[in-house]
Each structure stands twice: as C-alpha cells, then as structure tokens.
Amino acid sequence: MQDMTLLLTALFLPLFPLSMVFNALFTRIQHVALRVILLATWPQIGLAILFTTDTAVPTWMLTWALITALLYAFRMLALRDVGQWTSFLATSWWAVLWLLATDHNQDTLQLYAIGLTIPFILLTLLSANLIKQFGAAYSGLHGGLAQSMPRFSGVLVVVILASIATPLFPNFFIMLKIILNTSSAMPIAILVLLVIWLLWSWAGVRLLQGLIVGTAKPGSEGEVSDIKTATSWLYALILITLVAGSVYFSGVFA
Amino acid sequence: MMSKLILLIISLPLLSALLTHLLAGQLGRCVARISVAAILLSVISSAVLLGMSLSGDLVGESIATSPWTVLFYDPLSILMTLVISIISLIVHIYSIRYMAEESGYARFFVLLDLMTASLILMVAAGDLITLVIAWHFVGVLLYFLLGHDTRNTSAYRYAFWTFITYRIGDLPLVLAAVLLFQAYGTWSLPTIFEQMSQNPNAHEVFGLALPEMVGILIALAAFARSAQFLLHTWLPYTMEGPTPVSALMHAGIVNAGGFLINRFAPVFANTSDVLQWVFIVGFISAVIGSVLMLTQNDIKKSLGYSTMGQMGFMVMECGIAAFSLAIYHLIVHGVFKGTLFLSAGSVINATRKNDGVPKDDLYTFIVEKRPGITRxxxxxxxxxxxxxxxxxxxxxxxxxxxxxxxxxxxxxxxxxxxxxxxxxxxxxxxxxxxxxxxxxxxxxxxxxxxxxxxxxxxxxxxxxxxxxxxxxxxxxxxxxxxxxxxxxxxxxxxxxxxxxxxxxxxxxxxxxxxxDKSRWWKTFYALFSREFYMTDLYTRLTRNILATSNKLNVWLRWN
Known part of the structure; x- marks a missing residue:
C-alpha cells in the first residue's frame, strides 16, 4: 500500500518514466487556462498524496528523483518550444522537491511548490501570447523579439531568469535549501544538483537567445503588437512580489 | 556612520537604475546624468569611507535585516569599493557620448548601474549568501551588457560563453558556502574565519580538512572569473560587446578572482597544498596569456589575452601568499587596461592614417642618408x-x-x-x-x-x-x-x-x-595562432552535448 502511494506520488511529483504522463498531457492541452491549472495543481496533488502516509522516502527514490531531474535538465538543452521547455523545467524542478520530502512538513513543501511554479505559470501565459501572434512559441523561428516586442522581451527575460533559479527569486532560495538539506545525507548528490542548476541556466539562455536576439523580420512592426504597458507592470508587480516574498521567507536560514 | 555610508554607496546605483528606467521616456538621452551623478556620489562616499578607515575609525560589520544580509567594511572591502566606483564613473562618463547613437541607451545605463551595485555588494558582502547572490548577479548582468545590441547574434554567442563560464565558477562558490555553513552553523564570514582559526582541522569533507576543500572550491570559482587556463576562452572573444563594457570587464570584473582569494585569506592560511596549485595555474595562465597576446593581430583580442596574462600574474601572486600585492596588481591593471580599452578606438583610427611601422636600416642608410648604427x-x-x-x-x-x-x-x-x-x-x-x-x-x-x-x-x-x-x-x-x-x-x-x-x-x-624557420617552429606558431584549438574543442564538445540531448528527446518521443 505504501509502495503504491509512493508510486502514485511519483506520477504527480513526476519521476521518469511516469513523468512522461504529465509532459504528454501538457503538450496535448493547448488551452492556456488549462495549462495554468495543470501546473498549479499537479505538484500539490503529489504532495498531498505523499503526506497521506508516514513512510520515510527511501534513498533509492531520492536517487531516482535526482536522475529524473538531471535527465530533464539535460533534455531541455535541445528544446525550442517554449511550452515544452516549461513542462520539462517543471518536471525537473518538482523531481528535486523529493529531496526535501523527508525533513519538511506538508505546508512548507506546498509553499515551496507554489513559489517555484509561479514563474512557470507566467512563462505559460507569455508563450500563449507568442502563439497568438505567430502561431507557435518557438525559439529561433522568429527571433529579434527585443526589437519588435521590447516590453514583452523584458518580461520574458526576467521570468526565464526567475525560472532558472537566479538569485532573489524563490527558486534560488529553494535550490539553496535543497542543496543544504542534501549535503549531509547524500554528499555526492550536491554535485548532481549543481550540474542540474548549470543545465537549467544553459537551457534558459539558449531559449532566450533564440527568442529575443537577432533582427526582427522586415515589415513585422505592423503585424506584431507588444504587450500593453499596464500588462507589463502587472507582470513586474507579480515578479516584485515574488522577490519580496522569497527574501522575507529566506529568514529560514537563520 | 560607516555602516550608513556603505549602505548609501550600494543604494545609490540601485536608486539610479530605478530612476533611469522610470524617467527615460521624459528625459531622453539626458537620463544618463542621473546615473553619472549617482556614481559620482558613490565615489565621494567611498573616498570618505577610505579616509575614515585610514584615520583609524573602527572597522567591523554592519548587520542589516536578516542573518544573510551582512555588509562588511574591512580595509579590503573599503579599498575595493573605491576602486570599483572610480572605474565605474570613468566608464559611465565615457559611455555618455560613446553610446549616444546606440539603441537602448537608457537600458545600458540601467544595466551599468546594476552592475556597479552588484560589484560593490560583492566586495562588501559579510556573509556567504550575499556574496553568492552578488557573485551570481555579476555574471548575469555581464551577459546582458555584452549583448547590449540585441541584433548582434555573434555578440550574444560570445556573451553566452562568458555566462556559462561564470555559471561554472558560481557552483564551487555555492558548494563552499554550503560546506562552511554546515560546519559552523552561520553564514557570517567573520564568525566563520574566527572559528576556523581557533581549530582549523575540526571538520573534514570528502577525506580532506575543511579549509583545504573550501580553498580548492574558492580557487576554482576565482579561476573561472579571472579567465585562468582552460576557463579562459570567453575572455578574448567578448570584444563584440560595447567598448565601455569591455573596459569595465577587463578593468574590474575579471579581477574578482583576486578579490575572492583575498576575501578567503583566513581559509587559505590554514591550507597546506592549495596555494601551490594556485601558483601553478596562475603561472600557466600568465605564460600562455602573454604568448597568445603576442601572436594576435587584432588589438582588442590582443588586449584580451594580455588581460588573461595579467590575471595569471595576479593569481600567481596569491599562490605565493603575496595577497595584498595581488590587490595592488588588480588595481593597477584595472587602471591601465581600462585606459587601453577606452583608447583602442582612437588607436585603430590613427593606425589607418599612419601604420607606425619603423623604416628598416637599409632604407634609412640609402634613402635618408643616415649613418649606420654601431652595435x-x-x-x-x-x-x-x-x-x-x-x-x-x-x-x-x-x-x-x-x-x-x-x-x-x-x-x-x-x-x-x-x-x-x-x-x-x-x-x-x-x-x-x-x-x-x-x-x-x-x-x-x-x-x-x-x-x-x-x-x-x-x-x-x-x-x-x-x-x-x-x-x-x-x-x-x-x-x-x-x-x-x-x-x-x-x-x-x-x-x-x-x-x-x-x-x-x-x-x-x-x-x-x-x-629559415623550421617545420617545428611553424607547427608551434600554428598551435599558438589557433589558440591551442581550445575554442574548437569546446565548440565540438558543445555540439556533441546538444546532439545527444536532441537524440534523447527523439528517442523518448519528446515527453
């Protein structure tokens, strides 16, 4: 029964190959609202199931979680579709949450899951904008967004940086917490975590370069419309709140 | 007083970045004045701070709000704050006219201000988390500064090399921070150093004494930032970015490796073999950087390799425990290399009019009728x-x-x-x-x-x-x-x-x-002119990694 619970958790805090279910689902669902709901609820369901039993997570499962996170971080390098990139990053992130499962209570982990998923939700909303304008949110397809959609590009840059655990965003502090938590139990795991972090950064910058860098297509000025100033301020407000929240909660390091 | 001053020095560029962004629409190109004024105030405040420090005012730490936002104002941070502010001010003033024709004028000054704030925060960090955050930010901001012209794909290509090398360097620092926190239960650098000096061998990691392991990790982080051999390829290729950024990078940012080693001097004092390795790496980088500098025919690339050589010397000085000499070296190097970069454009312009190649002896003897030279x-x-x-x-x-x-x-x-x-x-x-x-x-x-x-x-x-x-x-x-x-x-x-x-x-x-030049000599020259094929090797490696990632995705049906 307990093994079944862990396996079910491995579907929602996705571990490979069960993670393929979430990624297939995310790719199939094209509606932006459904994608947002999926991102927001999927890890919460996993955490809720995990805490239904008092069983300690076995070490082999933690290793499995690390391998999953590494696998998806590595596979992200070749991705060009923003939606797929988001789902792979979410999978990789949620998998490393397993490393905190033994030492933290449900509320804390759920808060972490919310904090780190918000940038993915913002990215999904941004990719929906690209799909609306170009028919696809595909890195390298159009390029030069910094020229044609400067406000959108600015927001996109910050959201991607937030997703790949750049300092002051929740993902950075959560990553630091995971490394801190892991080092005493599985010293080698820290090195794997650091490699995963490096791969996220690499994949993030590759995605950014394919989207914002380059010359905008001639005549695209009229066809492409940037996000409104008010919308960009709304994004900025959410991101500032995220930073403020993560800085506030980082007092846990005391 | 000191704690308020150091907070002011960090806050000024941050405030300026915010104002520059908000007022760019109304003020146009004049918005740069806000930025310059803020940095000028930072310079003045830093000079006052240094004056107070030299006059013997109390030096200590200033705790801001939480356990990880500690600012440290010891002689090292005070001196470095002044150096960074001055270099930043020069770059700001130079950029007012240099960047006038470029798009994203206000964005450039916002990034420049944020970079200045990050660098000052890095040198004034009194705890490990603040240090890691500032260290990380410098890499991210440098990426966007180098790629300021978003139409220039090759600038971004090389900015990416810088970014990824810096990220590689961030990770050992994170690991060192975590190991120190686990051993001493605090993020505060002065507390850690004090406890370590009392009993250096109290903790072991992976079979090594903690100072030894932390020393290795800090050295690795410094090597990546200061373009030491094997982690140097990004440096000579980042010339596609704006010249003021090149100046700031070569005069200030790459020197961070020397600063980091100095910051962790109390750790290195308790190591046995690490400094010898630091010396060897610095020596190799100094020799290779200097030789590669001589084989380049592009002035900016040559300056890039010159920086690598100088960074090698700086690291080497740390390796022989001449820590303060390394700081002096990085300041002097910062001043002269910054000047060279900012005048590189004028030199190129002047060379187009007169190549400056001296006439040979035969010409001066026969045509100009000058007497022959007695050796x-x-x-x-x-x-x-x-x-x-x-x-x-x-x-x-x-x-x-x-x-x-x-x-x-x-x-x-x-x-x-x-x-x-x-x-x-x-x-x-x-x-x-x-x-x-x-x-x-x-x-x-x-x-x-x-x-x-x-x-x-x-x-x-x-x-x-x-x-x-x-x-x-x-x-x-x-x-x-x-x-x-x-x-x-x-x-x-x-x-x-x-x-x-x-x-x-x-x-x-x-x-x-x-x-006649021998075949051996030609092979040797080819090896140097191709920069040891390191760039080719890294490019091939990157392509293979991306191809493997792609194959894996295809094999797993992209799920």
Missing amino acids: KPWLLMALITLAVPLAILVISHLFISVDYFKKQGAIILLFFGWITGAQLIFATYRTRTQNLWRLVFISILSFAVVIMGYIFISHAFDLYLYPDAALREQLYAAASIDKIRFDIIVAIIAVAIVISWLMAYYSERIGVEQK
Whole structure:
C-alpha cells in the first residue's frame, strides 16, 4: 500500500518514466487556462498524496528523483518550444522537491511548490501570447523579439531568469535549501544538483537567445503588437512580489 | 556612520537604475546624468569611507535585516569599493557620448548601474549568501551588457560563453558556502574565519580538512572569473560587446578572482597544498596569456589575452601568499587596461592614417642618408641586462626588510622582476638607436622608479589590508614548499635565465632570426595562432552535448 502511494506520488511529483504522463498531457492541452491549472495543481496533488502516509522516502527514490531531474535538465538543452521547455523545467524542478520530502512538513513543501511554479505559470501565459501572434512559441523561428516586442522581451527575460533559479527569486532560495538539506545525507548528490542548476541556466539562455536576439523580420512592426504597458507592470508587480516574498521567507536560514 | 555610508554607496546605483528606467521616456538621452551623478556620489562616499578607515575609525560589520544580509567594511572591502566606483564613473562618463547613437541607451545605463551595485555588494558582502547572490548577479548582468545590441547574434554567442563560464565558477562558490555553513552553523564570514582559526582541522569533507576543500572550491570559482587556463576562452572573444563594457570587464570584473582569494585569506592560511596549485595555474595562465597576446593581430583580442596574462600574474601572486600585492596588481591593471580599452578606438583610427611601422636600416642608410648604427658588444650588454635589474631589485627590497629574502614568495617575485627588467634593457638594445647608452640609462632609471614605487606601495598595501602580522606569516607558511626542493628549483631557474639571456643576445648579434624557420617552429606558431584549438574543442564538445540531448528527446518521443 505504501509502495503504491509512493508510486502514485511519483506520477504527480513526476519521476521518469511516469513523468512522461504529465509532459504528454501538457503538450496535448493547448488551452492556456488549462495549462495554468495543470501546473498549479499537479505538484500539490503529489504532495498531498505523499503526506497521506508516514513512510520515510527511501534513498533509492531520492536517487531516482535526482536522475529524473538531471535527465530533464539535460533534455531541455535541445528544446525550442517554449511550452515544452516549461513542462520539462517543471518536471525537473518538482523531481528535486523529493529531496526535501523527508525533513519538511506538508505546508512548507506546498509553499515551496507554489513559489517555484509561479514563474512557470507566467512563462505559460507569455508563450500563449507568442502563439497568438505567430502561431507557435518557438525559439529561433522568429527571433529579434527585443526589437519588435521590447516590453514583452523584458518580461520574458526576467521570468526565464526567475525560472532558472537566479538569485532573489524563490527558486534560488529553494535550490539553496535543497542543496543544504542534501549535503549531509547524500554528499555526492550536491554535485548532481549543481550540474542540474548549470543545465537549467544553459537551457534558459539558449531559449532566450533564440527568442529575443537577432533582427526582427522586415515589415513585422505592423503585424506584431507588444504587450500593453499596464500588462507589463502587472507582470513586474507579480515578479516584485515574488522577490519580496522569497527574501522575507529566506529568514529560514537563520 | 560607516555602516550608513556603505549602505548609501550600494543604494545609490540601485536608486539610479530605478530612476533611469522610470524617467527615460521624459528625459531622453539626458537620463544618463542621473546615473553619472549617482556614481559620482558613490565615489565621494567611498573616498570618505577610505579616509575614515585610514584615520583609524573602527572597522567591523554592519548587520542589516536578516542573518544573510551582512555588509562588511574591512580595509579590503573599503579599498575595493573605491576602486570599483572610480572605474565605474570613468566608464559611465565615457559611455555618455560613446553610446549616444546606440539603441537602448537608457537600458545600458540601467544595466551599468546594476552592475556597479552588484560589484560593490560583492566586495562588501559579510556573509556567504550575499556574496553568492552578488557573485551570481555579476555574471548575469555581464551577459546582458555584452549583448547590449540585441541584433548582434555573434555578440550574444560570445556573451553566452562568458555566462556559462561564470555559471561554472558560481557552483564551487555555492558548494563552499554550503560546506562552511554546515560546519559552523552561520553564514557570517567573520564568525566563520574566527572559528576556523581557533581549530582549523575540526571538520573534514570528502577525506580532506575543511579549509583545504573550501580553498580548492574558492580557487576554482576565482579561476573561472579571472579567465585562468582552460576557463579562459570567453575572455578574448567578448570584444563584440560595447567598448565601455569591455573596459569595465577587463578593468574590474575579471579581477574578482583576486578579490575572492583575498576575501578567503583566513581559509587559505590554514591550507597546506592549495596555494601551490594556485601558483601553478596562475603561472600557466600568465605564460600562455602573454604568448597568445603576442601572436594576435587584432588589438582588442590582443588586449584580451594580455588581460588573461595579467590575471595569471595576479593569481600567481596569491599562490605565493603575496595577497595584498595581488590587490595592488588588480588595481593597477584595472587602471591601465581600462585606459587601453577606452583608447583602442582612437588607436585603430590613427593606425589607418599612419601604420607606425619603423623604416628598416637599409632604407634609412640609402634613402635618408643616415649613418649606420654601431652595435655595442653583445656580451657587455648581456651582463648589464642581467646584473643591473637584479641589483636594483635586491637593494629596493632591502629597504623594506633585511630578512625579506627568507620568504620564498619574495624570491619568486624577484625572478619575475628580474626578467621584466632584463626584457626592458634587451628591448632597448634592439631598438638600434643612435644613442644607446642614453636610452639604456633612461630605461634603467624608469625601471628603478617603477620597482621602488611598486615595492613601497605594495608594502603599504600589506600593512593596510593585512595588519595582523601573524596572519601574514601564516599565509607565507601555507604557500611555502620544502626548503631543499625550493633551493634546487631556484638554482635551476637562475641558471636557465642567465643562459637564456646570453643566448638571446648572441642570437640577436649573429642574426639567427633571419634563418629559415623550421617545420617545428611553424607547427608551434600554428598551435599558438589557433589558440591551442581550445575554442574548437569546446565548440565540438558543445555540439556533441546538444546532439545527444536532441537524440534523447527523439528517442523518448519528446515527453
């Protein structure tokens, strides 16, 4: 029964190959609202199931979680579709949450899951904008967004940086917490975590370069419309709140 | 007072970045004035802070709000804050006109201000998390500064190389921070250093004493930031970015490696083998950087490799425990390299009008009817070349301390000073001037002035940055090797230097340069001109990684 619970958790805090279910689902669902709901609820369901039993997570499962996170971080390098990139990053992130499962209570982990998923939700909303304008949110397809959609590009840059655990965003502090938590139990795991972090950064910058860098297509000025100033301020407000929240909660390091 | 000042110095560029962003629409190009004014105020505040520190005001830490936002105002951070502010101010002022025709003018100044704030925060960080955050931010901001022109794909390509190298360097620092926190239960750097000095071998990690392991990790982080060999390829290729960014990067950002090693000096004082490895890596980088600099025909790329060589020297100085000398070196290098970059455009422009290549002897003799040059005896010149710089160095060092030569680090520095002085006289000899003695005298005089200044200033730096004599001795002990082994190495190097200079003069005399270049020489030159194929190797490796990632995705049906 307990093994079944862990396996079910491995579907929602996705571990490979069960993670393929979430990624297939995310790719199939094209509606932006459904994608947002999926991102927001999927890890919460996993955490809720995990805490239904008092069983300690076995070490082999933690290793499995690390391998999953590494696998998806590595596979992200070749991705060009923003939606797929988001789902792979979410999978990789949620998998490393397993490393905190033994030492933290449900509320804390759920808060972490919310904090780190918000940038993915913002990215999904941004990719929906690209799909609306170009028919696809595909890195390298159009390029030069910094020229044609400067406000959108600015927001996109910050959201991607937030997703790949750049300092002051929740993902950075959560990553630091995971490394801190892991080092005493599985010293080698820290090195794997650091490699995963490096791969996220690499994949993030590759995605950014394919989207914002380059010359905008001639005549695209009229066809492409940037996000409104008010919308960009709304994004900025959410991101500032995220930073403020993560800085506030980082007092846990005391 | 001090804590308020240091907070102000960090806040000013942050505030300026915010105002520049918000007011760019209304003020247009004039918005840069806000930025310049803020940095000018930072410079003034930093100067006041340094003045207070020199006058003996209390130096300590300033705790802001939580356990990880500690600002530290010790002599190192105060000095570095002033250096960063000054370099940043120069770059800001230069950029006002240089960037005037570029798009994203306000964005450039916002990024420049954020970079200044991050650099100051990095040097003033009194805890590990603040240090990691600032260290990380510098890499991210540099990426966007180098890729300021978003249409330029090649600028972004090389900015990516910088970013990924810096990220590689971030990770050892994170690991070191985590290991230190686990061992001492605090993020505060002064507390960690104090506890470590009381019992250095209290903790072990992966079978190594904690200071040893942390020393290795800090050195790795410093190597990535300061473009040490194997992690250097990004540096000469980042010339596609705006010139002010190149100046800021070469004058300030790459020096961060030297700062980091200095910040963790109390850790290195408790290591046994790490500093020797630091010396070796610095030495290799210095030699390779200098040689690659000579083989480049592009002035900016040549300057890039020159920076690599200088960073090698700086790291090498840390490796021989001359920590304060490394700080002096990075400041001096920052000033001259910043100047070189900012004037590179003018030099290129001037070279288009006059290439400056000197006329050869045959031309001046036949066409210009100038008398032929009588060469001085090569052996006499070789002896002067070897003896005079050595004498100047030894006498200068004796002014500081009679037992100075008991320190191994001092002997190694002496060798480098010796070679530099000899190089200066040899270069003077090769100029084939009509009045050689006069020129040699001027060269020796300038060398003596530079050496005296260098020695006295670096000694003053030593007393200011490391007032604790016990720590200085501990650092020298950590960098030392077995005496017999050291003496043998010194003897071999001394003989090699003497023979090499004699051969150099003899070859110059008989004109060995004119002989056919051997195949070996051509292969050697090709290897250097292709920069050891390191760039090709890394590019191939990257492509293979991406191809494997792609294959894996196809195999797993992209889910």
